[in-house]
Amino acid sequence: MDIKRENILHLASLSEFSLSEAEINKLGEDLKDIIKYISQLDQLKTDNVEPTYQVFEMENIWRNDEIIPQDAEREMLLALTKEEQDHQIKVPKVL
């Protein structure tokens, strides 16, 4: 599959990344290699094979609806953010 410059720019905009010219080229090459590698799987015939969602044979792993006190307090979590205000995470304006 051919990776075009606009594919990289579209993916970057979905993730709100700004990329330099060099990065656009480098990522395009990387992505091409990745897809080429994965494409080996195309040789397999999978017409009548159910998609694999999970390799463990587990199902119905549910927990009870009970509140468990958290070790991590609000201040510890907020300390991980770049900037906070009024116990909230401060981010550049988004709309």
Next chain:
Amino acid sequence: MKYLPTIGIECHVQLCTKTKLFSEVDNDARGKEPNSCVSPVDYALPGMLPRLNGEAIRLAILAGHAMNCKINPHSRFDRKHYFYPDSPKGYQITQFYHPIIGPGYVELPSGTKIRIEHAHLEGDAGKLTHFETYSLVDLNRVDTPLIEIVSMPDIHSAKDAHDYCKELWRLMCHAGVTYGDLYNGNMRFDINVSLAPEDAKELGTRAEVKNLNSFRSVERAVTYEIKRQSKLLDSGEKIIQETRGWNDAEGKTTGQRSKEEAKDYRYMPEPDLPPINLTEEFIETESAKLPPMPSDYRNKLRGILKEDILEILLDYPKLMQKISELESTSTISLIANLFTSVLLAEEKSAEYLNDLPSAKELKELAEMNEKKELSSTATKEVFLRLFDPQMKNRGAKNIAKELGLIQENNLDALEKIVDTVLAKPETQKAQTDFKAGEEKVIGFLVGQVMKESKGKANPSTVQEILRKKLS
């Protein structure tokens, strides 16, 4: 040109579980500080794994059953990727390929059926508050369990859009799966509206309006979109597929951004959550827990209550449940009237709704009213005292006695009181006037007797006795 509008609605319902969908923290953040109901899982710290809340599955089954939907025995979760500060994970855990709730339908009060395409479980996003130059993020709402209900494009008018949303709200409240507090966003509606010439086989290009939180704004936004799109089409312009925002104050929608395509969300199976495989038996057992639904109440009470009273009561599942505990037709209609005209008019009605008197107390009150031991005014007074923290649980009869509200219906006793009044000098002129044909002085005489009886006499009986004695 005449166009046929077609409206599809997606409704998000916050489930009233104790904990969140994927973590063991408090799901009820009402009145709590920002970011105080957040776990490392909600915060998406590296290595954190979601742990599925079984109660959300049970509530989803109830919700599905309330909408006459098939419950899918096999469902699973997927990741929907998007980059926004309200979602620290960078994706939402949802059910894109295999939702838990399959096709069904919702019947509107008018009888119109709106088909449900499917409904799925997913986690809510955090809350953003926007300021001049920055935004603040509160993650309390992250991964509150939601079910998203997707309708088929069966709605063709603003009124049906309104009625559909309202009926969904009632179904969810009666099923007990949500607090149903619209003001606090417990249910939110996204509408998509498209117009096509009346004889067209294909739907037109649709515009979407997101995050409406009242039935009225749904109705207004649909009306606005139909007008806006008709005008554009009439002048030969094209409708752009886009998401539009609703400005409630101005009553109009404005373009926001062109819609991301499904492939932009890069859906993939959620590898951290094993599939949900439900047995027929489990689905049946859980479905059987569904309380009576609005249609059950309509069928049961249609002949007993007036339609407008019935429809008001259907907005309050707790009142409806209480009424269905009463047996006799006359008791039901008296209590239904007291609920709608007295209780709901009270300032504290919301508080009262949480602690209703027992069916026994209400029956006792209705009986006293029927036997004319209580006048209609006294019935209302005793009724309200049944909610009074100082008085409640004492029983209607005891309260009526304590307040001296029981009417005197005993004929002998009443006659004695009438005689006393008629012997008083100040009533002599009125008696002469009445005998001379002045009909309206009877009111004065009844009043005197009521005063003498300290308000306990039954006024219509008093009037009968007076007329007999003065004829």
